[in-house]
Amino acid sequence: MICPECSSELEGRGSHYKCGSCGQKWIVTFTCEVCGELPQVLASCGAVSFFCNTCNSLKSRESMNKEFVKDE
Ligand SMILES: [Zn+2]
Ligand SMILES: [Zn+2]
Numbered sequence: 721m722i723c724p725e726c727s728s729e730l731e732g733r734g735s736h737y738k739c740g741s742c743g744q745k746w747i748v749t750f751t752c753e754v755c756g757e758l759p760q761v762l763a764s765c766g767a768v769s770f771f772c773n774t775c776n777s778l779k780s781r782e783s784m785n786k787e788f789v790k791d792e
Contacts, residue, residue, distance in 0.1 A: 721748070726744075735761075745792070747791045749786070752784060755772065757774045
């Protein structure tokens with residue numbers, strides 16, 4: 721994902737991300753790009769994935785709608 725402030729790559733997983741370039745922390749809210757529902761977050765063994773119960777499908781971070789809020 722791309723930092724909204726400086727367009728660098730963000731690092732992190734789940735809903736917490738940090739920009740390695742400008743140092744800004746972000747809380748990212750994902751919603752399904754198809755139905756607009758909040759996907760269920762599935763965490764296992766350090767990996768986080770998103771599943772939309774309404775669409776009954778796994779979602780990728782890149783395809784979902786994202787809302788960035790600064791974490792300060
Ligand atoms: Zn940045
Ligand atoms: Zn959906």
